[in-house]
Amino acid sequence: MRFVAGAAALVLLASGIGATVEASAATTSPQFKPKLSGWHKCPESDLVQAHAACATLRVPLNYNHPNSGHTTTIEISRIRHTSKHYQGIILTNPGGPGGSGLDLNVFLQEQLKAEGSKADKASIADYDWIGFDPRGVGTSNAITCDGTYFNGPREQYNPTNNPAVLSYWLTRSQNYAAA
Numbered sequence: 001m002r003f004v005a006g007a008a009a010l011v012l013l014a015s016g017i018g019a020t021v022e023a024s025a026a027t028t029s030p031q032f033k034p035k036l037s038g039w040h041k042c043p044e045s046d047l048v049q050a051h052a053a054c055a056t057l058r059v060p061l062n063y064n065h066p067n068s069g070h071t072t073t074i075e076i077s078r079i080r081h082t083s084k085h086y087q088g089i090i091l092t093n094p095g096g097p098g099g100s101g102l103d104l105n106v107f108l109q110e111q112l113k114a115e116g117s118k119a120d121k122a123s124i125a126d127y128d129w130i131g132f133d134p135r136g137v138g139t140s141n142a143i144t145c146d147g148t149y150f151n152g153p154r155e156q157y158n159p160t161n162n163p164a165v166l167s168y169w170l171t172r173s174q175n176y177a178a179a
Contacts, residue, residue, distance in 0.1 A: 031066075031067045032060055032066040032067050034057055034058060034059050035057070035058040036055050036056070036057050036058075037055050037056040037057075037058075038055065039053040039054065039055045039078070040053065040054055040055065041053070041054070042054040042077050042102075043139065044102065044103050046103050046106045047077050047102070047103050047106060047131075049106075050079050050105075050106045050109070051079065051080075052077045052078060052079045052103075052105070052106070052131075053077070053078050053080075054075060054076065054077045054078075054102070055075075055076055055078070056073045056074070056075055056076075057073065057074045057075075057076055057132075058071050058072075058073050059071060059072060059073070059074055059135070060072075061143065072135055072136075072140070072141040072143050073140060073141045074132055074133065074134065074135060074140045074141075075102055075132065075133045075138065075139035075140045076102075076130055076131065076132040076133075077102050077103065077105060077130070077131040077132070078105075078128055078129070078130050078131075079105050079106070079109065079128065079129040080128050081125060081126055081127055081128050082124075082125045083122070083125035083126050085122075085125075085126050086126060086127075086128075087126040087127050088127060088128070089127060089128050089129075089130055090105075090123070090127045090128070090129050090130065091130045091132075092104040092105050092108055092129065092130065092131050092132075094131075094132075094133075094134065094137075096134060096137075098137055099134070099137065100133050100137050100138035100139075101131050101132055101133060101134065101138075102131050102132060102133045102138055102139060103131055104131045105129035105130060105131035106131070108129070109124050109129060112124055154168075154172070155168045155169065157169065
């Protein structure tokens with residue numbers, strides 16, 4: 001377990017992925033219900049070797065307005081528990097920005113196996129391990145807040161000793177964040 005803590009894996013204990021989805025739906029909005037598609041074969045070989053299954057989770061594009069109808073998808077993977085002492089879910093978080101984590105569960109399990117303690121082996125066997133690609137990363141849907149952001153013309157990005165260029169990029173970034 002030392003490595004999991006050291007790797008900053010986020011651990012969430014729940015009774016199952018369905019319960020987690022329902023719980024997040026209740027806190028997001030009473031009207032929006034995230035939808036989990038059926039489990040299917042994962043695209044990556046290390047996930048296949050770990051006997052993982054993958055699914056797609058439909059979530060709001062904007063959590064400030066979850067019922068706007070705009071959604072995106074997040075790809076998740078699950079390595080099921082193998083013991084009869086099921087404890088819940090370990091959700092691994094790739095951090096970021098831009099980090100793929102669909103197979104982070106495989107990597108973390110391999111690190112725990114290398115540690116070799118009884119507690120490490122139990123943590124692998126007693127939990128369902130969930131990996132995911134965050135919004136806009138890897139196999140999850142790409143998201144674009146402002147489709148014209150990369151359109152020109154635009155100022156060169158070197159605001160050093162140039163207040164006008166700095167002001168231009170700060171305004172452009174604020175508009176992008178608002179979008």
